[in-house]
Amino acid sequence: MGSPNEYARLYYQQGADELIYMDCVASxxxxxxxxxxxxxxxxxxxxxxxxxxxxxxxxxxxALLRSGADKVAVNTAAVANPELISDIAQRFGSQCMVLSIExxxxxxxxxxxxxxxxxxxxxxxxxxxxRRGVALGAGEILLTSVDREGTRRGFDVALVRxxxxxxxxxxxxxxxxxxxQDLVDVVLQGEADAVAMADxxxxxxxxxxxxxxxxQAAGLHVRTYG
Amino acid sequence: xxxxxxxxxxxxxxxxxxxxxxxxxxxxxxxxxGEPEAIFAAARVVLPGVGAFANGMAELERQGLTSIVxxxxxxxxxxxGICLGMQMLFDDSTExxxxxxxxxxxxxxxxxxxxxxxxxxxxxxxxxxxxLVLPCTREAWNETVLQDVRPGDAAYFVHxxxxxxxxxxxxxxxxxxxxxxxxxxxxxxxxLGCQFHPEKSGETGLTVLRRFLQM
Numbered sequence: 001m002g003s004p005n006e007y008a009r010l011y012y013q014q015g016a017d018e019l020i021y022m023d024c025v026a027s028x029x030x031x032x033x034x035x036x037x038x039x040x041x042x043x044x045x046x047x048x049x050x051x052x053x054x055x056x057x058x059x060x061x062x063a064l065l066r067s068g069a070d071k072v073a074v075n076t077a078a079v080a081n082p083e084l085i086s087d088i089a090q091r092f093g094s095q096c097m098v099l100s101i102e103x104x105x106x107x108x109x110x111x112x113x114x115x116x117x118x119x120x121x122x123x124x125x126x127x128x129x130x131r132r133g134v135a136l137g138a139g140e141i142l143l144t145s146v147d148r149e150g151t152r153r154g155f156d157v158a159l160v161r162x163x164x165x166x167x168x169x170x171x172x173x174x175x176x177x178x179x180x181q182d183l184v185d186v187v188l189q190g191e192a193d194a195v196a197m198a199d200x201x202x203x204x205x206x207x208x209x210x211x212x213x214x215x216q217a218a219g220l221h222v223r224t225y226g
Numbered sequence: 227x228x229x230x231x232x233x234x235x236x237x238x239x240x241x242x243x244x245x246x247x248x249x250x251x252x253x254x255x256x257x258x259x260g261e262p263e264a265i266f267a268a269a270r271v272v273l274p275g276v277g278a279f280a281n282g283m284a285e286l287e288r289q290g291l292t293s294i295v296x297x298x299x300x301x302x303x304x305x306x307g308i309c310l311g312m313q314m315l316f317d318d319s320t321e322x323x324x325x326x327x328x329x330x331x332x333x334x335x336x337x338x339x340x341x342x343x344x345x346x347x348x349x350x351x352x353x354x355x356x357x358l359v360l361p362c363t364r365e366a367w368n369e370t371v372l373q374d375v376r377p378g379d380a381a382y383f384v385h386x387x388x389x390x391x392x393x394x395x396x397x398x399x400x401x402x403x404x405x406x407x408x409x410x411x412x413x414x415x416x417x418l419g420c421q422f423h424p425e426k427s428g429e430t431g432l433t434v435l436r437r438f439l440q441m
Contacts (some may be wrong), residue, residue, distance in 0.1 A: 012428070015428070017354075017355055042243060042244060042247060043247055044247075044251060046244075046247075046248050046251070046425060046426060046427070046428055046429075046431060046432060047382065047426055047427075047428050048382060048426050065241055066241055066243070067243075068241070068243050068244060068247075070244075070426065093276070093277065094351075095351055095353055095384050139351075139353075140353075168347070168349055169349070170349070170353065170354070194354075223355045223380040224357070224378055224379065224380060
């Protein structure tokens with residue numbers, strides 16, 4: 001698709017509030033390639049950066065934070081070893097520790113935690129896992145719907161609502177954004193604190209400024225920019 | 227070697243890469259240093275910091291930098307404290323019992339209230355973008371580090387404690403967290419502090435840093 005940092009610079013210039021870097025296949029191949037990308041992005045991106053993919057230890061987190069990341073997002077390794085959440089939170093503060101959760105609906109109002117980019121099931125209930133993660137020190141939840149990811153059919157609003165009702169830490173809704181209106185829906189109905197978007201921007205179906213304008217028109221509180 | 231325009235004080239707390247890069251992006255030559263000579267030789271000094279107040283002061287003291295930072299202020303070098311670095315400019319903090327600060331701006335550091343005046347629960351830490359506004363005691367930002375910033379422009383905050391300057395004239399900008407006014411920018415003569423992270427606040431933050439580089 002192109003260099004991640006070309007996109008990073010473009011989105012920074014368009015006024016993205018934060019950037020999230022996810023190496024989706026890192027756990028699968030056991031690699032840790034994000035550091036160089038983050039280090040290069042930190043040269044000229046001056047908004048917070050969250051980085052995830054393949055973080056297995058406090059040392060992995062330390063290396064990314066030293067490279068310029070402000071927060072780390074942990075998923076697979078946290079499921080395997082929940083203490084990693086408290087280890088990272090105690091060392092760097094909860095504000096650095098983002099718990100990334102891939103959720104797949106298994107029945108009405110029930111979702112199961114998946115790992116490895118929606119490939120592996122864990123048997124964990126999403127709501128129970130969220131509760132446990134926050135108790136261990138996760139300062140933020142990055143909540144991705146495996147069912148909606150890549151579909152452009154909008155966010156799983158019921159999932160987001162179930163999680164925001166459960167915890168007091170910020171919840172970022174992810175997966176399924178097809179139109180700017182989807183953002184408005186997941187904030188107003190799901191009470192998402194923030195919204196992550198990827199391919200709507202990568203494929204230029206909308207620019208950040210247009211999305212911001214739709215959000216503002218709907219009465220959402222967004223950063224005034226430019 | 228020519229002296230750096232800005233010395234970013236390295237006392238072992240936090241990641242200084244972003245602060246350095248943001249200053250360089252604004253055209254400054256930067257030295258990240260804990261050496262008193264290099265700090266005094268710089269035209270301007272930045273005191274960064276993340277984490278707990280007591281830990282920050284202990285590290286500063288352990289590296290023999292407490293008196294150095296005080297002397298920077300006395301000598302009249304423009305000094306900018308960022309986040310915890312701003313909080314440490316004050317007299318003391320109530321975080322984990324009373325801890326003395328640098329005493330460069332009169333006032334104390336207290337916890338951000340977790341309940342707003344209207345009884346609504348607020349999330350702590352205060353994380354995210356928030357608008358910079360004029361405190362009720364001030365009519366404009368002319369002649370301050372914010373002179374090129376417009377009221378309402380947003381900056382990026384991450385903190386659980388907040389400074390309470392004793393003298394309202396030292397409050398340059400606030401942000402409102404729920405209905406609670408938080409001191410976002412403070413200043414007394416050559417001593418300045420930003421509660422937000424200018425290095426993570428996009429163009430608004432860079433605008434503040436550019437102004438600091440002209441002071």
